Amino acid sequence: MSELLPNVRWWEIGVASWDTVLMVGGSLLFIVLLGLPLGVLLFLTGKRQLLEQPALYGVVSFVVNVLRSVPFIILLIVMIPVTVIIVGTSLDVAGVIPPLVAAGTPFFARLVETSLREVDRGVIEATQAMGASTRQIVLGALLPEALPGIIAGITVTAITLVSYAAMAGVVGGGGLGDLAIRYGYQRFQTDVMIITVVLLVVFVQLLQMIGDRLVLYFSRR
Amino acid sequence: MIEFQDIEKTYEVDGRSVSALREVGLRVEPGEVFGIIGHSGAGKSTLLRLINLIERPTAGRVRVDGRDVTDYTGWQLLNLRREIGMIFQHFNLLSSKTVRANVAFPMKLAGTYGAQAIRERVEELLARVGLADQANKYPSQLSGGQKQRVGIARALACKPKILLCDEATSALDPQTTQSVLELISDINLELGITVVLVTHEMDAIRRVCDRVAVMDGGEIVESGDSADVFLHPKHPTTHSFVFEREHVDEDERREDFAHVPGRIVKLTLRGEATYRPILGDLAQQTGVDYSILSGRVDHIKRTPYGQLTLSLVGGDVDQAMRELERSDVHVEVIRQ
Structure with missing residues (x-):
């Protein structure tokens, strides 16, 4: 094993893997907590929707688009002062989570908005006709009906985060991507590169598989 | 309400x-x-x-x-x-x-x-x-x-x-x-x-x-x-x-009836009248003969009704028409 992969130090790989899991998992939690309400807001204030508000929709939509168009590597650096204010450091796993959240939230919010739009308008109308308030329509009908789509959105977001997290090395964030760049690319240790990439592939596959299973479980169509 | x-x-x-x-x-x-x-x-x-x-x-x-x-x-x-x-x-x-x-x-x-x-x-x-x-x-x-x-x-x-x-x-x-x-x-x-x-x-x-x-x-x-x-x-x-609903083209029907002799009328009966032997009575009383060209007996909600298109020949057709109207039958003349 050590002859085949002379440069691979497994404990380091282990630490890096755990860091990636922490970065993806930690930021995903906040992204869902922030992105879900934001997506609902985008949906409700959109054209011909329950709380149509063209001005509010325009502003929120614009901010979301701006955040989505900044390349993550730039966001990572630009956000350093903000990150320091929020988590007290711009380094390590903690320092990467705020920029990941800033990049992932607008992305996920759009996915939530799209899956809410796919809910049958007739179902919304029927719920309205039962005398449901907007709050009840959202919590009782819209979100349960859109749940499979929202879970699929979480899966896509998580996978995007895996690739974003690979850039964490720029601010000393660690993780598998960082390892691949520092050892595999900068020190020409191809074996480290291969191992990290294989691990990333496995990680992404696992996320996709879990996501697909959950979507299937919650789909009643 | x-x-x-x-x-x-x-x-x-x-x-x-x-x-x-x-x-x-x-x-x-x-x-x-x-x-x-x-x-x-x-x-x-x-x-x-x-x-x-x-x-x-x-x-x-x-x-x-x-x-x-x-x-x-x-x-x-x-x-x-x-x-x-x-x-x-x-x-x-x-x-x-x-x-x-x-x-x-x-x-x-x-x-x-x-x-x-x-x-x-x-x-x-x-x-x-x-x-x-x-x-x-x-x-x-x-x-x-x-x-x-x-x-x-x-x-x-x-x-x-x-x-x-x-x-x-x-x-x-x-x-x-x-x-x-x-x-x-x-x-x-x-x-x-x-x-x-x-x-x-x-x-x-x-x-x-x-x-x-x-x-x-x-x-x-x-x-x-x-x-x-x-x-x-x-x-x-x-x-x-x-x-x-009845799948009827009225013009087509008029053509079909072109060779039928006599006066063509459409009767509409409603309620209990639907089930009375109106046509038999009519033939006996006025001597007209009739043939049924088309018809339907059904009900609307719970009201029975009948709609019949007849041709009337022989006897006293005018008297027959009066007789029908007297017994609560709605008569519409389709062809004299």
Whole structure:
């Protein structure tokens, strides 16, 4: 094993893997907590929707688009002062989570908005006709009906985060991507590169598989 | 129970205003089944949605149960909607909830029912619509007719005074349509609930409606007792609905009768008269002979009726005509 992969130090790989899991998992939690309400807001204030508000929709939509168009590597650096204010450091796993959240939230919010739009308008109308308030329509009908789509959105977001997290090395964030760049690319240790990439592939596959299973479980169509 | 007064409804489409309803005035009496028939785009579904204010009129007033509800908002509006059940062409059940949860949903929204009360009411409703054994299934596992039955159970959950049916049988096959219409009719009788039924099928009107309004281009062109409207259509739109159902092309029929001798008349009998031996009596009394060219004996809601096209030959045809009119038969001369 050590002859085949002379440069691979497994404990380091282990630490890096755990860091990636922490970065993806930690930021995903906040992204869902922030992105879900934001997506609902985008949906409700959109054209011909329950709380149509063209001005509010325009502003929120614009901010979301701006955040989505900044390349993550730039966001990572630009956000350093903000990150320091929020988590007290711009380094390590903690320092990467705020920029990941800033990049992932607008992305996920759009996915939530799209899956809410796919809910049958007739179902919304029927719920309205039962005398449901907007709050009840959202919590009782819209979100349960859109749940499979929202879970699929979480899966896509998580996978995007895996690739974003690979850039964490720029601010000393660690993780598998960082390892691949520092050892595999900068020190020409191809074996480290291969191992990290294989691990990333496995990680992404696992996320996709879990996501697909959950979507299937919650789909009643 | 429901009253529309001078209703106007216009939509803004690309900066132009399109009129959906014009000068609509209508009264629906408590406990009756009222039909609104029209081709698609006639405004009938919009009119129906004014009752629970899913749509609001541009002008005019809507009254429900003696109250002017036109400007209702907030809790008043939500409470009004809870008094009105609604069923839809595409059922609009929540696919993420079981049959049981779908029926319980409006009661949960109302927030005034305890868990035990909800459970009992759901059982009772599912038994009433004949789906007691399907409670734990999801809507995707049901047939169209079963879905509509769940829709009906759901609409009745909060004991509404009014049931709105928006093309409720249009997505169903003829047999299922019949059983769903029967269910609606039974519920109307049992619970005394007022039903407003929007459809483009004359058959649905004929089976269940006491009265009917015919809509065309956003206006009510004809309204009245179902039997009157059905047997003696006046407006061309009504005509097209009645004859579309009988699959009869009137011009074609006139050609068919061209070689038939004698006077051709169309008799309309209604109620008990339908079953009296009118033609036999007529032949004996006036010496006319008759042949039946076409005919139908059926019923509208619970009123039996017969419509016969005859040719009368020999004897005293004029006397026969007078005789018919004396015995409450409506006579229309098709050819002298």
